[in-house]
Amino acid sequence: xxxxxxxxxxxxxxxxxxxxxxxxxxxxxxxxxxxxxxxxxxxxxxxxxxxxxxxxxxxxxxxxxxxxxxxxxxxxxxxxxxxxxxxxxxxxxxxxxxxxxxxxxxxxxxxxxxxxxxxxxxxxxxxxxxxxxxxxxxxxxxxxxxxxxxxxxxxxxxxxxxxxxxxxxxxxxxxxxxxxxxxxxxxxxxxxxxxxxxxxxxxxxxxxxxxxxxxxxxxxxx
Amino acid sequence: xxxxxxxxxxxxxxxxxxxxxxxxxxxxxxxxxxxxxxxxxxxxxxxxxxxxxxxxxxxxxxxxxxxxxxxxxxxxxxxxxxxxxxxxxxxxxxxxxxxxxxxxxxxxxxxxxxxxxxxxxxxxxxxxxxxxxxxxxxxxxxxxxxxxxxxxxxxxxxxxxxxxxxxxxxxxxxxxxxxxxxxxxxxxxxxxxxxxxxxxxxxxxxxxxxxx
Numbered sequence: 001x002x003x004x005x006x007x008x009x010x011x012x013x014x015x016x017x018x019x020x021x022x023x024x025x026x027x028x029x030x031x032x033x034x035x036x037x038x039x040x041x042x043x044x045x046x047x048x049x050x051x052x053x054x055x056x057x058x059x060x061x062x063x064x065x066x067x068x069x070x071x072x073x074x075x076x077x078x079x080x081x082x083x084x085x086x087x088x089x090x091x092x093x094x095x096x097x098x099x100x101x102x103x104x105x106x107x108x109x110x111x112x113x114x115x116x117x118x119x120x121x122x123x124x125x126x127x128x129x130x131x132x133x134x135x136x137x138x139x140x141x142x143x144x145x146x147x148x149x150x151x152x153x154x155x156x157x158x159x160x161x162x163x164x165x166x167x168x169x170x171x172x173x174x175x176x177x178x179x180x181x182x183x184x185x186x187x188x189x190x191x192x193x194x195x196x197x198x199x200x201x202x203x204x205x206x207x208x209x210x211x212x213x214x215x216x217x218x219x220x221x222x
Numbered sequence: 223x224x225x226x227x228x229x230x231x232x233x234x235x236x237x238x239x240x241x242x243x244x245x246x247x248x249x250x251x252x253x254x255x256x257x258x259x260x261x262x263x264x265x266x267x268x269x270x271x272x273x274x275x276x277x278x279x280x281x282x283x284x285x286x287x288x289x290x291x292x293x294x295x296x297x298x299x300x301x302x303x304x305x306x307x308x309x310x311x312x313x314x315x316x317x318x319x320x321x322x323x324x325x326x327x328x329x330x331x332x333x334x335x336x337x338x339x340x341x342x343x344x345x346x347x348x349x350x351x352x353x354x355x356x357x358x359x360x361x362x363x364x365x366x367x368x369x370x371x372x373x374x375x376x377x378x379x380x381x382x383x384x385x386x387x388x389x390x391x392x393x394x395x396x397x398x399x400x401x402x403x404x405x406x407x408x409x410x411x412x413x414x415x416x417x418x419x420x421x422x423x424x425x426x427x428x429x430x431x432x433x434x
Contacts, residue, residue, distance in 0.1 A: 027286075109282065109329075152373055
């Protein structure tokens with residue numbers, strides 16, 4: 001297991017404003033800068049991953065390091081893959097705690113949005129780290145709960161690979177909620193063409209969408 | 223421009239200080255707290271709600287306006303209580319047991335307040351017993367349930383079933399919401415409605431209580 005705790009997070013003010021979709025009149029530049037500075041001082045991004053060998057693969061499941069994951073999509077994506085990289089990433093609880101403690105729903109919303117962006121950057125950083133350090137041509141990831149095919153209950157076997165929260169302080173509750181809430185989990189795997197689970201998800205108006213839904217691709221996994 | 227329109231415009235533009243000063247100005251002119259609430263504050267939030275549904279504004283602007291509206295509400299609250307003014311309806315809302323996601327639920331609560339409802343927010347990780355106790359205590363008209371995980375949304379069925387075994391069910395309408403939910407799921411557990419976002423939650427509440 002490898003822990004990465006020097007993940008650089010940079011908030012681009014213009015990008016943040018565009019992402020929040022709010023005018024300068026409603027959120028003046030000084031206020032936005034203060035929010036960004038507050039977020040920067042509160043986030044504690046860290047990640048843990050391990051190299052897991054694909055021991056078995058069938059049409060409905062794949063076994064990595066003795067742990068079986070039930071997912072047609074994951075199994076298909078691991079075809080021809082020797083090793084994959086299960087991971088956990090968190091930015092800690094300080095940011096969400098500060099948002100709640102403020103008693104100001106708007107501030108909480110802004111800080112949580114910045115937290116989501118920090119998580120997104122941390123995932124991207126980990127992906128790039130794996131590509132660079134393991135000589136991969138490309139990389140994609142899947143997370144339990146992102147698709148019906150790989151439900152959130154599969155967090156349990158994933159977390160079995162990271163005892164004691166992996167040393168980065170992430171734990172899984174009985175209802176499969178990760179604590180701190182601003183945490184993500186999944187498996188990175190080498191791909192030649194980047195794949196997003198969004199391609200298989202028909203949900204409309206999703207703020208987290210990373211790629212267009214492709215029904216013909218989804219049909220292949222039915 | 224009449225004072226109601228001025229206040230509504232200040233709510234729309236999210237000007238907290240202006241909403242407060244105009245609310246005080248209206249009260250000084252002997253305008254009733256109830257009229258200021260319904261013809262100005264709620265009216266302004268209704269416009270924002272429509273703009274949100276039409277994707278002309280997004281969550282942050284809704285919250286900016288809601289904060290401004292709340293500023294006016296805080297001034298009116300003691301007067302509304304003194305005059306025994308009835309709210310549009312009473313809502314008990316919470317995120318179900320096992321789930322800690324609350325921001326969506328908080329936004330719904332705020333929008334319902336903005337629409338003239340009295341809202342008791344039980345927070346997150348709420349048991350069915352706590353929901354039922356609150357419904358009884360508040361004589362609520364609506365129960366709002368939120369869940370963000372497929373593993374926690376199943377608890378909604380238990381809550382609806384528990385409610386169904388009491389006399390409260392005849393009076394209380396159950397609204398559900400959260401990312402993994404659908405209209406079909408809401409029906410399957412015996413809920414009265416499902417809202418995919420906060421503005422539609424207000425519409426649904428109004429429709430279920432005949433306040434549209």
